[in-house]
Amino acid sequence: MANRNTTEIASLGEFGLIDRLTSRLKRRNKSTLMGAGDDAAVIDLGDEVMVMSTDMMTEGIDFDLGYFPLKHLGYKCVVRGVYDILAMNAKPEQLVVALGISAKISVEALDALYEGMECACEELGVDLVGGDTTASVNGLVITVTAIGRAKKSDVVYRSGAKEHDLICITSNLGAAYMGLHLLEREKRVLKDVDNPEPQFAGYEYLLERYLKPRARKNVLEALREEGIMPTSMIDLSDGLASDLRQICRSSRCGARIYLERIPIAKQTTDLAEEMHIDPVIAALNGGEDHELLFTVPLEMQEKVMRLGLVDVIGHITREEAGVVLVTPDGEGIALKAQAFDR
Amino acid sequence: MANRNTTEIASLGEFGLIDRLTSRLKRRNKSTLMGAGDDAAVIDLGDEVMVMSTDMMTEGIDFDLGYFPLKHLGYKCVVRGVYDILAMNAKPEQLVVALGISAKISVEALDALYEGMECACEELGVDLVGGDTTASVNGLVITVTAIGRAKKSDVVYRSGAKEHDLICITSNLGAAYMGLHLLEREKRVLKDVDNPEPQFAGYEYLLERYLKPRARKNVLEALREEGIMPTSMIDLSDGLASDLRQICRSSRCGARIYLERIPIAKQTTDLAEEMHIDPVIAALNGGEDHELLFTVPLEMQEKVMRLGLVDVIGHITREEAGVVLVTPDGEGIALKAQAFDR
Secondary structure: OOOOOOOOHHHHHHHHHHHHHHOOOOOOOOOEEEOOOOOOEEEEOOOEEEEEEEEEEEEOOOEOOOOOOHHHHHHHHHHHHHHHHHOOOOEEEEEEEEEEEOOOOOHHHHHHHHHHHHHHHHHHOOEEEEEEEEEOOOOOEEEEEEEEEEEHHHOOOHHHOOOOOEEEEOOOOOHHHHHHHHHHHHHHHOOOOOOOOOOOOOOHHHHHHHHOOOOOHHHHHHHHHOOOOOOEEEEEOOOHHHHHHHHHHHHOOEEEEEHHHOOOOHHHHHHHHHOOOOHHHHHHHOOOOOEEEEEEOHHHHHHHHHHOOOEEEEEEEOHHHOEEEEOOOOOEEEOOOHHHHO | OOOOOOOOHHHHHHHHHHHHHHOOOOOOOOOEEEOOOOOOEEEEOOOEEEEEEEEEEEEOOOEOOOOOOHHHHHHHHHHHHHHHHHOOOOEEEEEEEEEEEOOOOOHHHHHHHHHHHHHHHHHHOOEEEEEEEEEOOOOOEEEEEEEEEEEHHHOOOHHHOOOOOEEEEOOOOOHHHHHHHHHHHHHHHOOOOOOOOOOOOOOHHHHHHHHOOOOOHHHHHHHHHOOOOOOEEEEEOOOHHHHHHHHHHHHOOEEEEEHHHOOOOHHHHHHHHHOOOOHHHHHHHOOOOOEEEEEEOHHHHHHHHHHOOOEEEEEEEOHHHOEEEEOOOOOEEEOOOHHHHO
C-alpha cells in the first residue's frame, strides 16, 4: 500500500506514530481516568482503579522459534504483559491471551507455551482468565492483555518526576540484548551443521536474562514496606535511553545519568568485547531488559540505597537541561534513543 | 515443529483444544469469578463486575487487504471485540488495541484503520485507551481487548439456558458469509485485469454485513427496557450450529430449531444459488454473522415478539434430546459444527 504519496512509519520518529494515532482518541466514559500515554490505561473504580495494558509479540520480530523454547516464550510473554501493570505500581490480577497459531505449531507445542504462561502466572499471582485462538498464515503471534488494581493514591505515572529526584533501576542492563546476540550468532554459525552444539558456556546468565526475564515484584513490595513511593515509573523495555526520555517527556523534565553508575554485568562486557559491540550501547539502547526504571525524592536516598535492590544512576533536572549522559571525565552527552532514530 | 510424535490441532475437534489449554488454569485471585469458558472473563468489583475479552484478527485468515478497506477493518475489529462484552449483557466502556504492522502498511493506512476504530467506538460509546504496536514480518495482526461493566445480577452467561426457553437471534444469518464469497469471487475473476471493476450490483447488503457488521446494542437496550432478562447468550461468530452447541454444552441442555424459522435474506439466497452453495449451510455454518444468540423464558414469548427486533427460531430441550434442526417435513437432523468437524 505504501507508495510515493504515502508516509513510511519510520519517518515519524520515536514518538511520532503513537502521538499521531492517539491524538484523535476521545474519552466518552467518565471511568476513563487515563488513556494512551502511560504504561497502562487507568480506569476508575471508586477508591480503587483498574489498570490495563496490552502487549503483542510476533514470530520473526520478537522471538525466533529456532532457539526460543516455547515454555520460556510463554513465561516471557506473561512477564512482559504484567510488567506494564507493575510499572503503574498496581497489583496484577488477571490476564487474557490471544494466539495466532501457524500450521507448524502442534498441540504439544501449545501445551509447552501454556505451561510457561501458567508458571509465570503462578510466580506473579495472576490468573489467566481467557483468550482467543485464531489461525495465522505466517508465524506465531501472542497478545497478552493484563489488568491489575491499585488504590487511586498508589498509582505511579510516568509524569510525576520532579527536579532533584533520584533515578533508579532494578538490575544491570544490556544482558538480555547480549543474550539475543549470542543466540543469533550460534544460529548463524550452526546453520548447516547436522547435530548442532551451540557454545553457550560462561554466558548462561545472558541467555537467562533474554529467555526468562524476571518481574521485579519484590522490589515494589520492598519499596512499599519501606514507605518509599516512586514519583514516576516505567517498564524498561526499549532501552534505558528511550525509556528515560519517555519519563522526561511525560514529566517535562531533564535528567543526568552517570556512565560509571550504570551497572553492566561482567558477562555482558565480556561477550560485547568478544563481538566488537560497545557494552555501553548494549546497556543504553539494547532494550529487552524488562526491569523497572523509576524516580524517588532525593530525601529517600539513604532508604533506597539500604534496600540493596536498586541502583541509583543519576537525577532529574530541569527540562531545559535535556537528557544527558555524563562520562567519567565529566563530559555531558545528549542521550538519543538510537533504536528509533537511526 | 509438528512431526510424527506430535498432535495436529485439527485432530482435537471443536472443543478439544480450548478444553485442553484451559483445563490446567488455576484461579489465584478471589476477584476472578469466571475464567475461560464464556464470551468474556468476569471479575468481581463488589456490587458490580468487570467483564473482559480479547479477539485477534490476522491478515490472510480473518481479512484480505486486497478488498478489505482499512477503515472498515478498524470498524469491524472494534465491533468484534466489543461483541463479547455485549454478549455478557454488560456495558462496554474501554478497549486496548495491539497491532502487528507489516512493512507495507503506511502511516495513512494506519490513519484509516484508527479512523474506523474511532467510528465504531463513537457508535458504541467506548473509549480506546491504549495499545501496543510491534512489527510483523508477515501481514497485519490486530488484537482488540475490551472491558465492560455490569451489575452482578445482570450478567448473562452461556450456561443459564433451561428447558422450554425460547431461542432467539437478532438478524438473518449467512449474509456475511455470502458477502465474503462474493469478494473472493471477484478477486479471483479480476486477478489479471488491469483496471478491475468488480460486479457487486444487487449484493451490496451482503458486502455491508461482511465488511461492516453492526453491534446490536439496541436489542439489549430494548430487552432491558421491557424487563426481559435472557437466560443465556453468546456472540454469533462461528455460525449458528457451533454457537448454539456452545450454549447447549455450557447449559447441559439440548435444542430444537426449526429450519423454516431461520431468517435468510433474499440476497443471501440469490447469491448462494448463483454460486451453487446451499443457503442453509451458509446460515448454519457460515459464521461471521456477528449477531446475538440468546434464550429467554417461554413466558416472555409475546413480549419478545412484540419488540420486532428478534426472531424466535426454536426452543431448549433436555440434554438427552441433543441439538436438532427440524426440517419443514418434521424430520430432525442432529446439528454438527461443520466449521470444525469437516
